Amino acid sequence: MTFVEYKMLNPFQRFAYNFKKFFKGIPGAVAGFFKGVGNAIVKFFKGIAKGFANYGTTFVKGDWATKLSYLIFGVGDIHKGKVYKGILFFLVEVLYILYMVFFGWGFISKFGTLGTQATKTVYVNGFPHTEPGDNSMLILLYSVLTIVITVVVFAIYIANIKDAYKHQVMRANGEKPTGLKHDAKEFLDGKYHITLLSFPVLMICIFNILPLIFMILIAFTNYDKQHMPPGTLFTWVGFKNFGDLFHIVDGAKKGITFIKLTEWTIIWAILATFVNYILGMIVALMINKKGIKLKALWRTLFVIAIAVPQFVSLLLMNQMLATNGAINVLLTEITHLFGNEGLVEIQFLNSTPLMARATVVIVNLWVGIPYTILSMSGILMNIPEDLYESARIDGATPFKTFTAITLPYMIFVTTPQLITTFVGNINNFNVIYLLTQGGPSTQDYYQAGHTDILVTWLFKLSMTSQDYGLASAIGILVFIICGTISLIVYNNSKSMKDEEAFS
């Protein structure tokens, strides 16, 4: 379809066209995603190969100082007169060697086995005496740290060689290396990104990437209650945790729990996303309808529900839904009006799985609708007024303008957001955990209840039953699910493609 043809469609047809295009695009996007991943991997290895080639040629072309930089950091720079940088490079090497000798090597050398000697109590002449052994957890943690540091030092090493060669070429051309003052100034201009990013990136490396690598590695170990260092050690088990999760036969509790919880997680995410979306849209339309007064008041009433911290509002909800809670009191008083004498004591959260699940979904309406209202209101106000005017002139009924303008516009604009919300709901920990803590509990599942979703199960496994290996495996799987969905949407979304269009 050409641009002109597209412009000739009426809004509804346009929407239908876009809708069709979006869903038609999904297989292509999936394929594109895997192709992209493949390309990235190929590119990565090509980059490494190129790096090695450069590494070799630079060595051949380098003079004695550049060559010596391959062994001792910074020699090339010092020789060419860039003393301060050379000294910095040299210091990095010294510190790294000291670190490895006195600390890192002790851990990284045991990385393959994660320790062999557990801490135990031996009796020397009849007296108990603790003989310290290995600690798998610390070995893994510090090994990861050492690996990260090594990668960074390697990058500095390469930079040192490049720099040495650069200055060699500069000297051959008769140029002088820039001074400290000039370089420092450069960090406020040409290299300003390094100045701004160094602190946040450092924090992210230490407190996000390092723990993440650690936990990903944990997924391939048998770290659980039976293997608690320092008393007992844990070790590599390959894909056993993943195998457990996909081992679906009768009696294999972990596999059954995983499949059932995945099912519920997806049902939950669909319900929580789409029901909230539709109802929220209806309410937003009512609030924004022409002729409705006190718009700000109505909006505020709903927004309060999300403004109050969730642990307050949901704990309160949990309390109100108890057998003797406010909801049952209210129901009792209502039924009294109809001549009922007894107490209403509905067990919303603790009787049947269906009841608990329905309650969670309904309470989530209460939590979720305001979010939809908030985002929808903005969009509704952004619909160009002239669209409505021309429709009115053409004699369209209000219903017609709604189905032909408002609805398509809103659905089209909010589709990417809808999918982000979907991913958010897969990870919606608060609602489930604060309302039911996963209950009603059951013996059929491994450490989970009927309303548990994957992330709350993950949380329980790592907090209550200390099945760290299994929990990490689930985390990785959740990541794969969410990552695939988001990347597909992300690659499809206009705003990412046209990032530069407005700047």
Add this chain to the structure above:
Amino acid sequence: MIKSYKLRRNIANAIIYVILAIMGIIWVSPFAYLLMHSFRAEGLITVNYLIPHEWTFQNYIDLFTVKGSLNFPRWLLNTFVVALFSCVICTISVLAVSYTFSRLRFKARKKLMNVGMILGMFPGFMTMIAIYYLLKAMGLDRNLVALVICYSSGAGLGFQISKGFFDTIPRALDEAATIDGANKNQIFWKIILPMSAPIIVYTVLTSFIGPWCDFILARIIMGDRRDLYTVAIGLFDMKSEEFINTYYKQFLAGSVIVAIPITTLFMIMQKYYVEGVTAGGVKG
């Protein structure tokens, strides 16, 4: 004809008012219940009627005076201090990262942005244990500094919204400043930041609110150091089976005390959020 159209519209509006009013009541009534019962004098836990019979300030007074397993003023102070520090660090990180990605062009830019997005997709609970052990290895467990670190360390990953805002500031301004001899640092401080009030307020408020709402990580890090609790874990703890029978009404009062400032801040924040996002939306 016109009359009947008007009548129909009025009926439709009346129905909408009724629906909105009913929904409004449903949405607000839990908080009304919370507020009323935080002033309730009689009964220990829940009561089988909706409106309290006797009203009192005692629950609030207890909350601030009873010591022992309950130390609400201290928790309030802890949370405030943690929120203040992490808010400063978060704001600096977020603004620095989003300015870099929006305005500066360098080789690894796209790659770093993708890495940031991928990191954000791992479930946060996965790394909690590792973070705890890491902090323990640093000797920072059971320490408020650890909380500040936890809340602000990942801040740089949340750059999308403010990057979107910076993207909408015309590049011609930067170029003009460059011609006048300004470097990137001066452009950031003297041109971009003064124009970014809505997004700065938004970032400050979101990062200030965060620590008040976290009841998971803080509990793992603080363990049994009750004097170092934040209000969120403190209140969560008061609702546990161990304390609920003693402190139910104080729990309600505490919830009100926390909810009021956070709700106010959120209301302010969402105004700025809408402003920031629609400022971006005008051109999109």
